[in-house]
Amino acid sequence: MATSERTRRETTSSRVYDILRQDLLNGRFEAGEKLAISALKDHYGVGLSPLREALNRLAAYGLLIQENQRGFRVPTMAREELEDIAGMRRELEGMALEWAIGRGDAEWESELLAAAHRLKRTDLAAGQVDEWEQLHARFHRTLVAPCGSVWLLRFIEQLHDQFDRYRRLAPEAPDVRRILDAQHEELVELALKRNTRAARAVMEDHVQRSYEVALQGFAELG
Structure with missing residues (x-):
């Protein structure tokens, strides 16, 4: 992958990470809700690769739960x-x-x-x-x-x-x-x-x- 393309993807991933993080904090998604990747792509206007990078970062951070290495779910609340x-x-x-x-x-x-x-x-x-x-x-x-x-x-x-x-x-x-x-x-x-x-x-x-x-x-x- 060319350096410029990698930088562009990382920039897009960071932007989606920031927006999605705020949406998770603001309660846009229900606790326990499974996120539909296709719907997220459409809503945030982003490709699959940078979206998955953002989702993986949010899962590592604790704002999402990764299921079976593919799906993502909003954590429940207790x-x-x-x-x-x-x-x-x-x-x-x-x-x-x-x-x-x-x-x-x-x-x-x-x-x-x-x-x-x-x-x-x-x-x-x-x-x-x-x-x-x-x-x-x-x-x-x-x-x-x-x-x-x-x-x-x-x-x-x-x-x-x-x-x-x-x-x-x-x-x-x-x-x-x-x-x-x-x-x-x-x-x-x-x-x-x-x-x-x-x-x-x-x-x-x-x-x-x-x-x-x-x-x-x-x-x-x-």
Whole structure:
């Protein structure tokens, strides 16, 4: 295969991976649903080879299940899994935040303030859901970015995606949302003050409150 053709296929595969990943997180496909390859090709306007590369990557990442080396299915959802994901988020994000506060420099502080400002300016009530989701993920990534462990950041990113499958099915909870939004600002303030213990406590409570909302949405599905 020529280099230009290989590069083009890899670019197409990455584009499809990103779009399909968002569709999986947003609930476009039902939990447990088997994906029809032909329908995916038509919907995403892509050839079989780059599509399969994207599907294989998503299966390795945990957002799809590969069956018999050919078919792909959306993972089912279970309360026990949600509890496990939330518990790991509390532990790993708390650890990453502690390390980030210890390692973060002035540039990180500026990036964190900017990420928090952009998130605060985005109004969920005004229908800016997609933009809010992107900025929310960016804020949490920025918060722990200087922790010093590439693998820890990878695990956290994966846990966020798995958690979001449940969270985005949850009903609106404006009272809890106000608390969570206030905690974003509190996390920034504590991080800038280098108050590691208090920041970790807020982070753990933040994840727990999000988990409780997600659990409510999952219960309503049943």
